[in-house]
Amino acid sequence: MKKRITAALAAASLLLAIAACAQGEAALPGARVDTSVTAVSTPSGAQTEAAQDGVEAEPEAQTVETPTPEPVEAVVAENPKDTLEITEEYRWFISKYKSIRGRTVRYYDDVYAYNHGEYYLTPFDSNVPEEYLTVDSSGTYAVAPIVLDITDAMRVALYGGDVGEVSMLYGQYCERQGDGRGRTGFTGVHEGIDFTCEPGAALFAILPGEVTRAGDSNGTVAIYNAEYDVTVLYLHCEEIEVRRGDVVEAGAYIAEEGKKGSGGTYTHVEMRTGRHTTSNPYRNTILESDCPYPVMQAALGVVESGRQPVTAAAVMEAQRMREEAEAAARAEAEAAQKAAEEPPIELIDTLGTDEGYGFAEPTVTPEPTLPPAAE
Numbered sequence: 001m002k003k004r005i006t007a008a009l010a011a012a013s014l015l016l017a018i019a020a021c022a023q024g025e026a027a028l029p030g031a032r033v034d035t036s037v038t039a040v041s042t043p044s045g046a047q048t049e050a051a052q053d054g055v056e057a058e059p060e061a062q063t064v065e066t067p068t069p070e071p072v073e074a075v076v077a078e079n080p081k082d083t084l085e086i087t088e089e090y091r092w093f094i095s096k097y098k099s100i101r102g103r104t105v106r107y108y109d110d111v112y113a114y115n116h117g118e119y120y121l122t123p124f125d126s127n128v129p130e131e132y133l134t135v136d137s138s139g140t141y142a143v144a145p146i147v148l149d150i151t152d153a154m155r156v157a158l159y160g161g162d163v164g165e166v167s168m169l170y171g172q173y174c175e176r177q178g179d180g181r182g183r184t185g186f187t188g189v190h191e192g193i194d195f196t197c198e199p200g201a202a203l204f205a206i207l208p209g210e211v212t213r214a215g216d217s218n219g220t221v222a223i224y225n226a227e228y229d230v231t232v233l234y235l236h237c238e239e240i241e242v243r244r245g246d247v248v249e250a251g252a253y254i255a256e257e258g259k260k261g262s263g264g265t266y267t268h269v270e271m272r273t274g275r276h277t278t279s280n281p282y283r284n285t286i287l288e289s290d291c292p293y294p295v296m297q298a299a300l301g302v303v304e305s306g307r308q309p310v311t312a313a314a315v316m317e318a319q320r321m322r323e324e325a326e327a328a329a330r331a332e333a334e335a336a337q338k339a340a341e342e343p344p345i346e347l348i349d350t351l352g353t354d355e356g357y358g359f360a361e362p363t364v365t366p367e368p369t370l371p372p373a374a375e
Contacts, residue, residue, distance in 0.1 A: 084108060084135050086126045092185030093285045094177055100185065103285040107173070108133055111141040112312040116167045116194075121312065125189045125287040128171035132293055134309045142311040143169060146304050150293050153300040155195050157206045158267065160251070164197030167266060170292060174283055188283025192233070192270025193292065199265045200239075201257040204250075206269070207232050207299055211246040211254075212277045219260030220279045223248065228295045231276040235268040236260050271295065 087109045093101045106126035111133060112119055124133065124143075134144045151166045158164075168174075174187040205223055212231065213222035219237040224230075238258030242248060259265040270279075271292035296302070308314065 082135060082137055084130055084133055084141070087123075091285075092183065094179050094183075094185040094187055096187075096282055100179060100183060101285055105285060108141060111143060111172075112310060112315070113143050113169055113172055114166055114310075115169075115172065117165070117196075119310065119312075119315065123173040123186075124169075125171040125173070127287045127291075129291055129293075132291070134311075136309065136311045136313055138311075138313040140312040140314075142309045142314075145307045145309050146297070146302075147293065148307065148310075149305050150297050150300070150302050151193055153302045154193065154206055154269065154292075154296055157251070157300060158195055158203060158269065159197050159201060160204045164195055164201065166193065167196045168194035170270075170289075171287055188285060189287045190283070191287065191289040192235075192268050194266050194268050196266040197257055199257060199259075202253060203234060203237060203255045203257055203267060205232075205248050205252045205254050206250065206296070208248060208250045208252075211242045211244055211248060212275060213279070214242050214244045214246075215240045216278070217261055218279060219255075219258055221254050222276055222279065223254075224275045225299075228299065229273060230290070230295055231272050231274065232292075233268075233270050233272065233276070233279045235270075235279055236262045236266065 085108075086106050088104065088106045090102060090104050093103060095101060107123040108126060108128070109123055110121040111124045112121055113124070115122060132144050132147050133141060135141050147169065148166075151169070155164055155166055156162055168190055170190060170193050172190045174190055176184060176186055178184045203221075207223065207225045207228070207230075209223040209225035209232075211221065212224050213220050213233075215221070215237075218235050219240070221234040221237050221240055221242065223232050223234075225232065234254065236258055237255035238260055239256040240254065242252075242254050248254065257265060257267050262268075269292075270289045273290045
């Protein structure tokens with residue numbers, strides 16, 4: 001009996017080891033690259049139906065977490081394509097309160113996009129208009145260059161100068177986190193655009209309009225613009241200068257950059273059609289705000305710069321070229337250093353000197369012999 005139990009335990013251990021190895025291989029280059037961890041979960045049919053009905057469901061299957069490499073290297077698709085495709089599947093989301101929510105969602109998979117100071121591969125919600133995403137011949141996705149142009153113009157208008165950076169984009173899936181019980185998921189879909197400068201940086205109105213909100217627990221400033229019938233919301237502000245009912249021009253000082261209601265110092269800017277007085281700072285599995293790019297491009301007069309899209313394949317190629325150039329420079333420097341360390345070769349030339357060629361004694365020139373005198 002003990003032998004049977006021992007054999008059963010050994011077989012179970014072997015199966016777990018094989019599953020772990022398979023999961024580890026999925027996290028290596030060649031599979032999807034996420035920003036933190038990769039999870040495998042198989043929800044039951046009942047859970048899927050409950051999630052589609054909007055009911056929170058607890059997963060029955062266990063999830064195995066494995067660390068993934070930094071998303072610097074991206075694998076080129078085996079089947080190159082030049083058209084965007086939308087993926088629809090069941091995904092896990094973890095809310096602010098660590099509760100699991102499963103949803104069947106539609107998204108653009110593995111878009112190479114700027115996220116908190118680094119480029120990462122991350123899904124984008126399918127509600128982001130297709131023209132603001134691109135795919136190159138290698139099959140790698142990226143945000144379209146016009147998005148970089150528009151967000152740069154918004155950043156300059158928000159901070160009153162070419163300072164700060166864009167740290168997260170509209171419709172981008174937020175960070176991947178665990179719930180503390182061995183399960184992982186995305187924290188939601190990003191409703192706006194995050195800009196980061198420094199604590200206390202001055203913030204200015206990107207669009208003119210009437211202030212409909214001037215401070216709450218999330219540091220919200222809301223400004224309604226009647227020309228485009230949109231409300232621009234600025235979150236996490238501190239030292240708010242404007243008051244509800246004020247009418248401000250574009251470029252008017254409104255507040256300071258802070259971290260009210262957030263875990264860090266940055267300014268979240270989102271846009272909603274119509275007149276709004278409150279914000280919805282909680283991330284959800286559904287994108288509820290409106291795409292700001294068409295309005296911002298028209299209002300700020302953004303013209304496409306013609307820059308190239310930043311795709312994973314382009315970054316890999318640039319990295320390869322940089323490494324080749326660095327290797328060539330190192331080889332040239334090493335050759336120069338080696339030449340400087342070798343002693344110089346001394347050339348000795350005695351041609352034309354008394355020493356002759358240096359192989360024998362100098363030859364004595366014989367005296368000329370005079371002809372005998374005639375008798």
